[in-house]
Amino acid sequence: MNELYPLKFSPLFKDKIWGGQKAKTRFGLDFSPLPNCGEAWVLSGYPGNESIVSNGFLKGNNLNELLEVYMEDLLGDKVFEAYGEEFPLLIKILDSNDWLSIQVHPDDELAEKRHEGRGKTEMWYVIDAEPEAELICGFRNKVTREQYLEKMKQNSLASILNYEKAEKGDVFYVPSGRVHALGPGLFIAEIQQSSDITYRIYDYERKDPNGKERELHTELALDALDFDSGSDARIVYESRLNSTVPVVQSPFFHTGVISFGTTVVKNYAALDSFVILFCVEGKCSVQFAAGTEILKAGEVVLIPASMDSDIALVPLVETKVLEVFIP
Numbered sequence: 001m002n003e004l005y006p007l008k009f010s011p012l013f014k015d016k017i018w019g020g021q022k023a024k025t026r027f028g029l030d031f032s033p034l035p036n037c038g039e040a041w042v043l044s045g046y047p048g049n050e051s052i053v054s055n056g057f058l059k060g061n062n063l064n065e066l067l068e069v070y071m072e073d074l075l076g077d078k079v080f081e082a083y084g085e086e087f088p089l090l091i092k093i094l095d096s097n098d099w100l101s102i103q104v105h106p107d108d109e110l111a112e113k114r115h116e117g118r119g120k121t122e123m124w125y126v127i128d129a130e131p132e133a134e135l136i137c138g139f140r141n142k143v144t145r146e147q148y149l150e151k152m153k154q155n156s157l158a159s160i161l162n163y164e165k166a167e168k169g170d171v172f173y174v175p176s177g178r179v180h181a182l183g184p185g186l187f188i189a190e191i192q193q194s195s196d197i198t199y200r201i202y203d204y205e206r207k208d209p210n211g212k213e214r215e216l217h218t219e220l221a222l223d224a225l226d227f228d229s230g231s232d233a234r235i236v237y238e239s240r241l242n243s244t245v246p247v248v249q250s251p252f253f254h255t256g257v258i259s260f261g262t263t264v265v266k267n268y269a270a271l272d273s274f275v276i277l278f279c280v281e282g283k284c285s286v287q288f289a290a291g292t293e294i295l296k297a298g299e300v301v302l303i304p305a306s307m308d309s310d311i312a313l314v315p316l317v318e319t320k321v322l323e324v325f326i327p
Contacts, residue, residue, distance in 0.1 A: 004073060005304070007302040008302075009042065009053060009063070012049055015038060016038025020037070021037070039095075043089070089192065089252075090196075096188070101181060102179060105198060105224065108176070121250055121252050122174045123174060123190070123192070125170075125191075125257070125322055126187070127280050128187040129167050135163070136161045138161075138178050141160070147160070162230055191253055191324055201218065241260065244256040253325070256323045258321045263313065269309075272305060274325065276301075279320070280320050280322060287311065
């Protein structure tokens with residue numbers, strides 16, 4: 001069997017009622033014939049939405065086919081033991097040209113009970129933001145279930161939500177159970193568990209092209225919501241050039257930011273996990289023993305767990321990459 005290598009993938013595009021054009025204008029991603037691109041799924045093993053390899057001898061195979069063959073060589077022993085032939089993460093680019101619905105995701109226990117699926121803990125890295133852009137993440141203060149229901153009845157949910165200004169480089173952590181929504185003018189890298197279970201709480205009475213309002217999941221959301229304050233959502237970190245700065249360390253993924261203007265050498269052999277490098281700014285070459293891959297803004301490369309040699313990230317311009325792995 002041929003050796004695994006850093007894998008690149010073709011993105012999957014999703015038009016959304018709130019989507020925009022930034023995937024094309026900022027990253028040069030061609031999502032035609034869709035009218036917009038609210039979400040680009042840049043790495044996915046989610047059933048029916050599997051990413052297709054775009055480089056090397058495995059080109060044309062999807063991610064789940066690779067898992068069937070390479071198993072722990074691709075994922076790492078501990079990750080394969082935990083997840084089997086299921087890729088545990090879903091990596092997206094989000095372009096919010098309007099408010100997303102106010103929503104919440106269930107945790108693993110509730111998702112398994114209701115949907116036989118995974119919960120959804122996620123994080124946002126703000127690739128870019130228009131002036132005064134904001135988002136919702138959590139409640140302003142701890143509320144009770146009864147207080148929440150009263151605000152819903154009064155149509156005044158906004159009064160208890162935690163609104164945050166968002167700027168380029170900001171990081172927000174959104175564990176399952178935390179109410180949240182992106183506002184207009186945000187271009188986001190999202191790291192999340194591999195799940196597509198969303199409970200919509202409020203959708204601004206918007207109508208789809210057929211004149212119908214999207215379904216709300218008011219009752220389902222009740223048991224999923226964490227009513228504690230989410231005002232700790234913003235992750236405070238100090239960016240450092242030419243080094244990896246940890247930003248999120250959750251049970252489901254660890255994410256760091258690498259900002260570099262000179263070559264950075266990494267070795268991931270001790271992690272016992274695959275590593276995702278998600279370029280959010282600039283362009284670099286990923287150099288390894290058997291070759292080189294170019295990584296541009298808007299692209300990911302998947303480093304298989306079995307790769308134990310050094311990997312050099314060589315910037316072609318000043319570059320910023322998110323580094324993601326399973327703890």
